[in-house]
Amino acid sequence: xxxxxxxxxxxxxxxxxxxxxxxxxxxxxxxGNPAQLILGTDATPEAIAExxxxxxxxxxxxxxxxxxxxxxxxxxxxxxxxxxxSVTVLIARSIPVTFSISIFAMVMAVFxxxxxxxxxxxxxxxxxxxxxxxxxxLGAAIPSFWIGMVLIVYFGVKYKILPVxxxxxxxxxxTGFMRSIFLPSLVLAIGxxxxxxxxxxxxxxNSLKQDYMDMAKVKGLNAGKIYIKYALRGALTAPLTIIxxxxxxxxxxxxxxxxxxxLPGLGRLVLTAVEHRDIVLxxxxxMFITSIVVIITLIVDIFVxxxxxxxxxxxxxx
Amino acid sequence: MRKNISLILGIxxxxxxxxxxxxxxxxxxxxxxxxxxxxxxxxxxxDSKHIFGTDNFGRDILSRIMYGSRNVxxxxxxxxxxxxxxxxxxxxxxxxxxxxxxxIIMRIMDGLMAxxxxxxxxxxxxxxxxGIQGSIAxxxxxxxxxxxxxVYSMILDTENLLYIKAAKSYGSSKGQIFFRHYIPAMLPRLxxxxxxxxxxAVMIETSLSFLGLGIQPPFASWGLMLSESRQFFLLxxxxxxxxxxxxxxxxxxxxxxxxxxxxxxxxxGSNDE
Numbered sequence: 001x002x003x004x005x006x007x008x009x010x011x012x013x014x015x016x017x018x019x020x021x022x023x024x025x026x027x028x029x030x031x032g033n034p035a036q037l038i039l040g041t042d043a044t045p046e047a048i049a050e051x052x053x054x055x056x057x058x059x060x061x062x063x064x065x066x067x068x069x070x071x072x073x074x075x076x077x078x079x080x081x082x083x084x085x086s087v088t089v090l091i092a093r094s095i096p097v098t099f100s101i102s103i104f105a106m107v108m109a110v111f112x113x114x115x116x117x118x119x120x121x122x123x124x125x126x127x128x129x130x131x132x133x134x135x136x137x138l139g140a141a142i143p144s145f146w147i148g149m150v151l152i153v154y155f156g157v158k159y160k161i162l163p164v165x166x167x168x169x170x171x172x173x174x175t176g177f178m179r180s181i182f183l184p185s186l187v188l189a190i191g192x193x194x195x196x197x198x199x200x201x202x203x204x205x206n207s208l209k210q211d212y213m214d215m216a217k218v219k220g221l222n223a224g225k226i227y228i229k230y231a232l233r234g235a236l237t238a239p240l241t242i243i244x245x246x247x248x249x250x251x252x253x254x255x256x257x258x259x260x261x262x263l264p265g266l267g268r269l270v271l272t273a274v275e276h277r278d279i280v281l282x283x284x285x286x287m288f289i290t291s292i293v294v295i296i297t298l299i300v301d302i303f304v305x306x307x308x309x310x311x312x313x314x315x316x317x318x
Numbered sequence: 319m320r321k322n323i324s325l326i327l328g329i330x331x332x333x334x335x336x337x338x339x340x341x342x343x344x345x346x347x348x349x350x351x352x353x354x355x356x357x358x359x360x361x362x363x364x365d366s367k368h369i370f371g372t373d374n375f376g377r378d379i380l381s382r383i384m385y386g387s388r389n390v391x392x393x394x395x396x397x398x399x400x401x402x403x404x405x406x407x408x409x410x411x412x413x414x415x416x417x418x419x420x421x422i423i424m425r426i427m428d429g430l431m432a433x434x435x436x437x438x439x440x441x442x443x444x445x446x447x448x449g450i451q452g453s454i455a456x457x458x459x460x461x462x463x464x465x466x467x468x469v470y471s472m473i474l475d476t477e478n479l480l481y482i483k484a485a486k487s488y489g490s491s492k493g494q495i496f497f498r499h500y501i502p503a504m505l506p507r508l509x510x511x512x513x514x515x516x517x518x519a520v521m522i523e524t525s526l527s528f529l530g531l532g533i534q535p536p537f538a539s540w541g542l543m544l545s546e547s548r549q550f551f552l553l554x555x556x557x558x559x560x561x562x563x564x565x566x567x568x569x570x571x572x573x574x575x576x577x578x579x580x581x582x583x584x585x586x587g588s589n590d591e
Contacts, residue, residue, distance in 0.1 A: 011428070018429030029445055137324075137577075141570035143521060145528045145544060146562040149551055157552050253435025256525055260548075270437065271529060274444040286441055290432045 001305070008301055012294045019290045020072070024065050027279050027286075068283070077284030082276045087284035090269060097167045097265035101181050101257065102250035105188035110243060112193050114232075117200025117239075121208060122227060132197055139194030148187045148260040155183060165262035184261045188254060192246045199242045203235035210234060237308050244300030251296070252289035325578025328513075331571025335564075339387045348378035350385035350538050362556050370560045373543070374550055379560050382538040386561070389450060389539045390568065393532075394519035397454045401461025402512055408462065409469030410500065413477070414492050424470065427463040436460075439522055443531045453532045457519050468511055472504050506583035514576030517569045524565050540565050 039048055056064060071078065077087035112135075120132035156164030162183055168176035207213070208231050216226045255267035266285065273282040347367075354376035362371040362379075370379035412423040430438065442456035476482055476499075485495050526532035527541025535542060540561040547557035 014425055015428045015432050018425050019432050022426070022429055023441070026441065026445055137570060137574060138566075140573055141517070141566050143524055143528075143541075143544075143562070143565050143569075145525065145541075146558065146565065149544070149548065149558055153552060153555055249434040251434060252437040255436065255440065256528065259529060270440060274440050274531060277444055282441065282444060286433070286437065289434060289437060293432050293434050 004305060005302055008298055012298045015294055016291060019294075020069060020287060021065075023283055023286045023290075024068060025061070027283055028061060028064075072287060077287070078280040080273070080278050080281035080284075082272055082278045082281065087281050090281070091266065091284065091288050094264060094266045094269055096169065097263050098251065098254050098258070098267060100170070100177070101184045101188060101254060101263070101265070102247060104181055104185040105192065105250065106243060106247055108185060108189035109193040109196055109246070112189070113196035113200050113239075117197045118204055118227065118232065120197075121201050121204030124205065132201065136194040136198050136201075139190055139192075139197075142190065144187050144191050145256050145260055147190055148183075148257060151183050151187065152260070167263045167265075184254075184257045184263060187257050187260075188250060192250070196239060196242055196246065200235070200239050203238045204231060207231045207234035237304050240304055240307070241300055244296050248293035248296040251292040322578050322581055324574045324581065328571050328573070328575030328578050331567050332575055335387060335391070335568045335571060338384055339391050342384040342388055346381045346384050348381045350377065350381040351536050353377055361554075362559070371556055373547070373557060379543075379557070382543060383540070383560050383564050386538040386540045386543065387564070387568075389533050389537065390520055390523055393450060393453045393457065393523045394516050397457035397523075398461055398512060398515045398519050400454070400458040401515070402465050402508070404458070405462045405465025406469050406508070407466075409466035410473060410496055412466070413470045413473035414496065423466070427466050427470075430459070430463040431467070436522055436525055439526060440529075440531060443526060448531055449534055453523055453526055456526070457522050460522065461515055461519070464515065465508075465511065468507060469504060472507060473500055476500065476503050506579075510576050510580045510583060512576075513572050513579060517572035517576065520565065520568050520572070 039051060052058060056067065068078075075088055077091075079085065080087050080090055083090055116128070116132040116135065120126070120129035123129060152164045155162045163180055164183070166180060168180045170177040212230055212234070213226065216230045221229075252266065252270070254265060255271055257263070258265045258267035259271060266289065269281065270285050270289075272278070273285060347369075354372070357368070357372050357376035358374060360366065360368050360372040360376075362369065368378050368380065370383065372378055373382070408423050408427070412420040433441070439453075439456040439460050442459055443452050446452035446455050482495065482499055485499055490498070523532060524539070524541035524544075527539040528545045530542075530545065533539035533542055535546070543561040544558055547554070547561075551558055
């Protein structure tokens with residue numbers, strides 16, 4: 001069991017190392033001189049050369065990479081030239097926004113996916129099943145920016161029920177916070193619910209076929225108990241892995257929603273960094289987001305291992 | 319056998335979009351970039367000259383949707399094809415050469431897979447030029463790890479089967495085994511994955527265009543049309559209807575077709591997945 005955890009830890013570190021190489025070298029080939037970008041077009045060549053050297057850009061690439069990696073360990077990701085602030089500070093300030101909408105979106109998606117996934121597996125080929133399978137397909141096909149625009153018009157402008165832009169921190173007002181994240185989270189949830197529903201349904205169908213289900217029925221347990229305690233428990237592994245992957249995906253995949261709802265989150269930072277070719281900011285953001293992804297995946301894998309004794313014993317046997 | 323509704327619907331939607339695409343080379347009601355300020359914001363009307371209405375510059379929305387289908391489908395087809403070819407090549411090399419090649423290739427793929435959502439595509443767009451080529455390159459690279467991992471695991475699953483061992487024992491080369499045995503064995507899954515990947519490529523392309531990182535104005539692209547309609551959307555909500563439906567039909571079509579093919583080629587009629 002410990003060997004499994006160590007194994008996964010090791011491969012996570014390798015992945016992050018590979019990501020750091022990809023990120024650093026891909027972004028280093030961006031055309032244009034960063035010093036020129038910072039100083040603007042009126043700067044003298046001498047001033048540009050001076051800043052170029054001050055930023056360490058005249059050193060060989062591998063040296064730049066190593067010093068960048070070293071700074072990364074000290075949580076110093078450099079200074080964004082668009083904002084003129086430390087990248088670490090910018091990221092720290094954006095985390096609450098992105099994490100709030102991602103987590104709330106997943107709560108909604110999990111609720112709907114489990115409810116309809118279970119119902120549709122229990123009553124396969126019923127109306128509920130066809131309805132669930134339509135959600136599955138439509139959720140994956142409706143672009144989030146489109147549904148976002150529609151929701152803004154109906155909830156925000158026509159009926160004025162909810163705010164259509166901006167973020168209210170939870171410390172300031174809880175209702176304000178919930179109102180400001182509801183629509184963006186709903187849009188994200190619509191995008192994720194289909195995939196999750198599909199997995200819940202197929203795991204549940206598989207679980208219902210197992211011998212322990214017949215056993216439970218023979219024992220005369222009531223239906224609710226059978227489905228929740230036996231079938232659902234046997235069907236948790238795959239959905240949990242997917243929930244982890246989706247949470248991880250949302251850490252960096254909320255750009256579109258943050259743009260529509262004008263939320264100051266990580267996605268907005270990514271977009272600004274890409275638009276202005278702010279390499280330092282983009283490098284920092286990409287490393288931060290991929291680290292989150294790798295950490296969430298690792299935690300979910302370990303969690304799933306505890307739920308599924310087969311993985312545990314398989315690795316003990318090695 | 320039970321009727322395969324997914325496949326039928328998928329083929330119908332894909333056919334509609336393909337027909338629009340092909341037709342756009344033969345006939346479009348108007349020049350998609352022709353502005354006509356006196357005809358601004360005409361509402362959709364099936365009896366008028368502008369069935370889907372006109373936008374803020376008086377451009378015909380139907381023509382722009384038709385023209386946009388070229389960009390969307392071009393980017394999606396080329397990028398998924400490139401991603402598939404490179405992915406198959408890398409996955410096969412890793413699985414068949416083993417050793418150092420396997421480690422290096424598969425670790426790079428793991429690294430690429432750690433980039434969530436459209437982050438990788440956005441990062442690549444920052445490096446490349448915005449526009450059709452940039453989108454194609456970004457989406458191709460996005461697709462590579464998906465296909466290489468699929469091919470890699472399928473080869474590992476098949477390599478110990480008797481017919482592969484037999485082929486090895488009578489001296490078939492790696493290339494022969496790959497083309498004669500692995501490719502046919504992998505084809506059903508590759509076709510299914512290809513179809514669904516077109517759906518996700520369309521989604522990424524339209525998202526990039528929506529964010530202003532894809533196809534640039536004045537050229538028409540569905541994502542761009544939605545993004546341009548944002549500031550007029552409150553007064554003229556019809557502006558977002560046509561591009562939205564076009565995207566939904568396209569993505570839904572390729573996804574349903576992928577699912578339907580999956581049912582007949584791999585799961586053989588079971589709708590458990």
